[in-house]
Amino acid sequence: MKKALSLCTAAIALQCLAHTPSAETATPDTLPDIKLRDINVVAHVNHLSEVAKVDLAVNPVKSSQEVLRTVPGLFIAQHAGGGKAEQMFLRGFDLDHGTDINISVDGMPVNMVSHAHGQGYADLHFLQPELIESVDFDKGLYSMSKGDMATAGYVSFKTRDRMPNEVAVEVGMHDYQRYRATASFINNEKESFYVAGAFLNDNGVFDSPQHFHRLNVLSKYTRWGERSRFNIIASHFNSSWNASGQIPERAVDKGMIGWFGSLDASEGGSTSRTNLQFLHRFDTGDGGVVNSDFYLSYYTFNLFSDFTFMLNDPENWDEINQREKRIIGGGHTEYTNHFHLRDYMWKWAAGAGFRYDHIMDIALYHARNRHHIGTYALGDIDQSNLFAYAGMEINLGKVMINPSVRVDWFHFSYADKTAADFNSRGNAQAFVSPKLNAIYNPSERVQLYLKGGRGFHSNDARVVVVEDGKNVLPQALGADFGIHYKPCDNVVLNSAVWYLHMNEELVYVGDEAVVEPSGKSRRFGVDLGVRWDFLNNFYLQADYTYSNARMTEEPKGENYIPLAPVHTALGGLTYKNKHVNAGVHCRWIADRPANEDNSLTAKGYFITDLNASYT
DSSP states (O other), rough: OOOOOOOOOOOOEEEEESOOOOOOGOOOOOOOOOOOGGTTTSSOOOHHHHHHHHHHHHHOOOOOHHHHHGGGEEEEOOOSHHHSSOOOEEEEEEETTTEEEEETTEEEEETTTTTTSOOOOOOOSOOOOGGGEEEEEESSSTTOOOTTTTTTTTEEEEEEEOOEEEEEEEESSTOOOOEEEEEEEESSSSEEEEEEEEEEEEEEESOOOOOEEEEEEEEEEEEEEEEEEEEEEEEEEEEEEEOOOOOOHHHHHHSSOOOOSSOTTTEEEEEEEEEEEEEEEOOOOOSOOEEEEEEEEEEEEEEOOOSSSSSTTTTOOOEEEEEEEEEEEEEEEEEEEEEEETEEEEEEEEEEEEEEEEEEEEEEEEEEEEEEEEEEEEEEEEEEEEEEEEEEEOSSEEEEEEEEEEEEEEEHHHHHHTSSSSOEEEEEEEEEEEEEEEEEEETTTTTEEEEEEEEEEOOOHHHHHHHTTSSOOOEEEEEEEEEEEEEEEEEEEEEEEEEEEEEEEEEEEETTTTTOOOOOOEEEEEEEEEEEEEEEEEEEEEEEEEEEEEEEEOOOOOBBBBBOOOOOEEEEEEEEOSSEEEEEEEEEOOOOOOSSOSSSSSSSSEEEEEEEEEO
16 A cells, blocks of 8 residues: 555543552552662563563553553554454564464463464453553563463563452544443452453444444452462453455545445454463462462454455455364463572572363355355364473673573374364474573673573464474574663663574465465564653653564575564653653554565555543
């Protein structure tokens, strides 16, 4: 498209709090006053997560997806009606809906392996933004506790143990309405129990009404002991929507439809997820801590799309239906402790866990106006992952070295219900991921780091079976060199150069039910960031990334990786005092190659958001 169009939906929000929350029960609008001066650049292996706490406290957030933008360089976009998982871009990856980024909530994985729409599909819409307490993240494949899909990075959310009683109503343009309420039934020193719910309705700006409906419900019980904490979390989410989809520019130029028109208004779908989680933390009394989490989920997905209109079937058109049902079970336990050697404290950790996915009737159908007229693929998948890891932080004063190793074992099984013999076929493979982080702190204001490691991204189970176990877990090798610098109390700067090499991946294209080899690739780039807390009430944040992504086995000029981002930038200026919160935030993605020889260009765009609120 030659033009990019951005629309801003105005909304009026009314909120009633039954009592004024304390810092311990604060909502996002009343988070404790965290400043950059409170951040110590030499305190952590993952310093950027500390900076993100300030970003999260200062900036108002409307959705859990927006919280993902606190990861410097992680670019988020939405398409196809608002009900699908967001499109993500990071470090030269078009991550699609989550293929190479590991996302979790309270230890429960969000990514769906061997998904009907694409590997690693990560739908965060089940997470209510008001319930987010913190976000932990890192870029690259250097965390021993993160395995599958953590090649470009990981993002880990934690929900609040306490919430106040409150009711909120948001009303906006295009029939936008969002109602939410939180009821705290128990809130004392030893126990907490609350229920939070939200309902959203939005018809959108398009000629064909979006009819987007979403329901969220979550309950969380917490009990504190003398040396322990125990959580039970139950949540449910469902949504349905219509989508106008992408449109050909020539159809607009010829006057067939307007910019907000649609050629196939039957696109859209529905999805749901029900979760039960158990979390436990125990202090052993000798400096050790045991953290455990277990989860069980039931998930459904039903999506109708028409990407090519009447290219393949002029009579019935090319609408497809991707659908599945699955049960996910898993958990993990980690033990951490420390000991002193001379004047320094050394830390060590070890953990183990598992994940099992039982996917029923994963399908790709040919459809017309949401009615099936043919079957391209149909089957059942069972996928298992066992893992263990161990690592140590070796403290040598100004130098800290963090070696670690992770071992994963996978088993894949696929039963093709369209095949005449209808037998389940399977494969298994193990993978070892050594990692090494080194940090040098020449002063209290400067941190230099060097990171390196091996990781992987599992392939779709249908790919594994078709290719008879070849490249089940293609390896990724990465390295980072960077600096965090705090020239004064209210300014934090960060920069990094990085490199990532990936072996051949055999990608299952869910939209066509075919396997595409992508070959070996290499990516390198630069990350730059600045945070400035000035005049007591103003906060400036800016992040820029450059990425160069190429296939290594193709001729020069024909080795571009389609849709890989090259330049991205995110920035914002926020004013916040006791009653007023206002800001302007911008995000930009530059033009990028749309095919292997760069003869087609995916046009970039620039979006500006304005917001203001009074409490």
